[in-house]
Amino acid sequence: MVLEATMICIDNSEWMRNGDYAPSRFQAQSDAVNLICGAKTQSNPENTVGVLTMAGKGVRVLVTPTSDLGKILACMHGLEIGGEMNLAAGIQVAQLALKHRQNKKQQQRIIVFAGSPIKHEKKLLEMIGKKLKKNSVALDIVNFGEEDEGKTEKLEALLAAVNNNDTSHIVHVPSGPSALSDVLISTPIFTGDGEGGSGFAAAAAAAAAGGLSGFEFGVDPNLDPELALALRVSMEEERARQEAAAKKAAEEAAKQEKGEGEPSGTQEATMTERANGATPEADNKTSDLTDDENALLQQALAMSMDDPAPSHELRDADMSDATTDDPELALALQLSVQDSTKDSSSQSDMSKLLADQSFVSSILASLPGVDPNDQSVKDLLASMQSQTEPQQKDDDKEPKEEEEKQ
Amino acid sequence: MSGESASAIQRSQVDLVDFIDWSGVECLNQSTSHSLPNALKQGYRDDDGLNLESDADEQLLIYLPFTQVIKLHSIVIKGPEEEGPKTLKLYSNKEHMGFGNVNDFPPSDTAVLSPDNLQGKPVVLKYVKFQNVRSLTIFIEDNQSGSDITKVQKIGLLGTTVETTDMKGLKKIEDHQH
Numbered sequence: 001m002v003l004e005a006t007m008i009c010i011d012n013s014e015w016m017r018n019g020d021y022a023p024s025r026f027q028a029q030s031d032a033v034n035l036i037c038g039a040k041t042q043s044n045p046e047n048t049v050g051v052l053t054m055a056g057k058g059v060r061v062l063v064t065p066t067s068d069l070g071k072i073l074a075c076m077h078g079l080e081i082g083g084e085m086n087l088a089a090g091i092q093v094a095q096l097a098l099k100h101r102q103n104k105k106q107q108q109r110i111i112v113f114a115g116s117p118i119k120h121e122k123k124l125l126e127m128i129g130k131k132l133k134k135n136s137v138a139l140d141i142v143n144f145g146e147e148d149e150g151k152t153e154k155l156e157a158l159l160a161a162v163n164n165n166d167t168s169h170i171v172h173v174p175s176g177p178s179a180l181s182d183v184l185i186s187t188p189i190f191t192g193d194g195e196g197g198s199g200f201a202a203a204a205a206a207a208a209a210g211g212l213s214g215f216e217f218g219v220d221p222n223l224d225p226e227l228a229l230a231l232r233v234s235m236e237e238e239r240a241r242q243e244a245a246a247k248k249a250a251e252e253a254a255k256q257e258k259g260e261g262e263p264s265g266t267q268e269a270t271m272t273e274r275a276n277g278a279t280p281e282a283d284n285k286t287s288d289l290t291d292d293e294n295a296l297l298q299q300a301l302a303m304s305m306d307d308p309a310p311s312h313e314l315r316d317a318d319m320s321d322a323t324t325d326d327p328e329l330a331l332a333l334q335l336s337v338q339d340s341t342k343d344s345s346s347q348s349d350m351s352k353l354l355a356d357q358s359f360v361s362s363i364l365a366s367l368p369g370v371d372p373n374d375q376s377v378k379d380l381l382a383s384m385q386s387q388t389e390p391q392q393k394d395d396d397k398e399p400k401e402e403e404e405k406q
Numbered sequence: 407m408s409g410e411s412a413s414a415i416q417r418s419q420v421d422l423v424d425f426i427d428w429s430g431v432e433c434l435n436q437s438t439s440h441s442l443p444n445a446l447k448q449g450y451r452d453d454d455g456l457n458l459e460s461d462a463d464e465q466l467l468i469y470l471p472f473t474q475v476i477k478l479h480s481i482v483i484k485g486p487e488e489e490g491p492k493t494l495k496l497y498s499n500k501e502h503m504g505f506g507n508v509n510d511f512p513p514s515d516t517a518v519l520s521p522d523n524l525q526g527k528p529v530v531l532k533y534v535k536f537q538n539v540r541s542l543t544i545f546i547e548d549n550q551s552g553s554d555i556t557k558v559q560k561i562g563l564l565g566t567t568v569e570t571t572d573m574k575g576l577k578k579i580e581d582h583q584h
Contacts, residue, residue: 104502134462165438222470
């Protein structure tokens with residue numbers, strides 16, 4: 001994640017028309033440039049990249065070092081091929097552009113694409129290299145295209161003059177089936193001296209090599225993490241919903257029998273599903289009590305309601321064993337069941353039902369997940385039945401309940 | 407004159423190495439194994455075996471920002487007889503100079519080091535030019551023997567701080583204290 005300002009020197013000379021790199025040398029070069037820009041800006045958001053062309057009418061800076069990737073990609077459009085490459089001038093202009101970078105803390109780096117023959121003398125290149133080293137500018141050379149005698153030698157000499165502690169690299173890319181960008185991805189030019197951009201590089205390499213099949217949901221988590229996350233979450237939710245539906249069917253059967261044999265495991269699973277936000281596993285209701293908030297509200301309501309005091313023992317006897325202790329859930333389920341038994345969801349009816357302890361106990365009995373002997377459940381029921389005020393209190397509470405409901 | 411300056415050193419000058427802002431220190435054309443801290447930092451600089459050496463050629467460009475404004479009175483440069491620096495150009499308050507633009511502005515002072523200086527005798531500078539120094543750039547242009555590598559054993563800066571005249575000790579003085 002080294003903070004760097006990079007200038008990319010593009011060769012847009014006549015030699016770039018050649019098609020030995022698919023589709024053309026210039027296209028391959030452009031793709032490589034795009035990839036490099038992406039890698040640099042990703043490895044450190046404060047990195048800046050600039051682009052200049054070395055051939056044509058003369059060395060021309062297309063964009064000064066900027067961290068705006070869009071600007072860089074835009075300037076690559078409409079470039080014309082022609083002329084001869086002037087390597088020395090290109091490097092010197094790049095050095096000047098880097099000297100005037102805005103953030104002086106950035107390390108300076110020049111990446112040169114040398115595709116055409118080099119007409120400069122080795123001595124001159126060595127002097128340029130020395131000057132770069134003196135000003136602590138690193139240089140990466142991509143040697144592709146023309147395989148001229150002496151070209152490799154000159155570039156190696158240039159690299160030797162610049163290289164300070166292995167910060168500068170040279171890559172020779174022969175023409176062949178693999179694209180220029182693919183070859184570059186595995187080089188230190190991309191991976192930033194072994195660290196930093198390697199995450200991006202690895203992902204890009206995987207995408208390039210094996211298509212998108214390697215990734216879950218066909219989306220590269222590196223390229224689009226939000227989409228990948230969204231897909232994963234919706235897949236899980238769908239799975240949860242399906243499980244809930246299955247459990248619902250199973251539970252319906254159990255409830256109708258008012259049996260106690262329902263495996264508590266199922267109930268727990270359904271309760272987990274419920275926690276995930278799936279519809280409650282209670283049976284065929286039309287109620288709108290579908291989440292914990294409502295359950296808690298109902299619990300509050302229930303506690304404020306009055307009940308005649310039936311016997312505890314009846315309830316104890318009726319309830320089945322369970323392994324969970326979720327009184328709110330139990331309450332919600334009770335209320336939901338009560339709702340379904342009548343058409344309206346008026347509070348007074350519900351409260352009356354709740355007041356009917358025997359009904360409550362029978363409901364609780366049908367819930368395999370509720371342990372009647374559990375202290376919290378007992379406390380809840382005790383609180384419900386502790387109210388000895390008359391039913392009229394309900395009416396007073398109703399407007400308040402309506403408020404709470406909202 | 408030298409007697410006066412000697413007593414001035416004893417009287418009021420402080421070694422300014424404590425006021426160097428290390429996060430902004432830069433040295434161009436230094437060799438990686440023989441780098442600037444060898445010549446600047448306490449402990450290293452007293453060891454004559456540890457040098458600052460130049461890399462590609464004999465010139466060195468050292469940029470030293472300070473944590474507060476100082477007045478620079480004199481500098482001490484110690485180096486070997488042959489490869490020690492000869493011509494020094496000092497620029498005050500010029501940031502991020504490069505070898506390309508050292509010749510663009512006149513230096514605040516120029517010093518030609520004699521072998522005495524290389525033994526540790528301080529070079530007195532034009533004090534009036536260094537009254538308000540936030541950063542100092544030292545450009546070592548060449549060395550005594552004209553060899554390809556310049557070696558510096560110690561760089562010492564003598565002067566006073568502006569914000570406060572607290573002469574007690576070499577403690578770094580925090581901002582906004584009396």
